[in-house]
Amino acid sequence: MQEKKCTMKLHGTTTVWPKWQVVIPKEVRDLLNINPGDSITIVTKDNKAVAMIKNEDLKELFEYIKSEGIELE
Numbered sequence: 001m002q003e004k005k006c007t008m009k010l011h012g013t014t015t016v017w018p019k020w021q022v023v024i025p026k027e028v029r030d031l032l033n034i035n036p037g038d039s040i041t042i043v044t045k046d047n048k049a050v051a052m053i054k055n056e057d058l059k060e061l062f063e064y065i066k067s068e069g070i071e072l073e
Contacts, residue, residue, distance in 0.1 A: 024052075 011028045024034060032054060034040065041058060043051040053061055065072065 028052075 011031075012025045014023050014025060016022055028034070032052070034054060039055040040052050041055055042049060043053060043061070
């Protein structure tokens with residue numbers, strides 16, 4: 001079985017506004033198919049933000065976490 005390669009990509013920067021709002025770059029919205037009204041979950045590792053996932057895709061994330069033996073807090 002071929003091992004899946006983990007890839008990371010930088011998608012630019014954004015600014016935290018006074019009301020703690022953050023604009024998701026268009027490239028990321030398109031990539032993740034995020035639309036107005038969608039709910040997303042932010043996942044962190046070692047106190048650093050590392051992922052944003054649409055709530056409708058959480059089941060797939062949890063299956064991956066379970067298969068890798070990763071512990072959640």
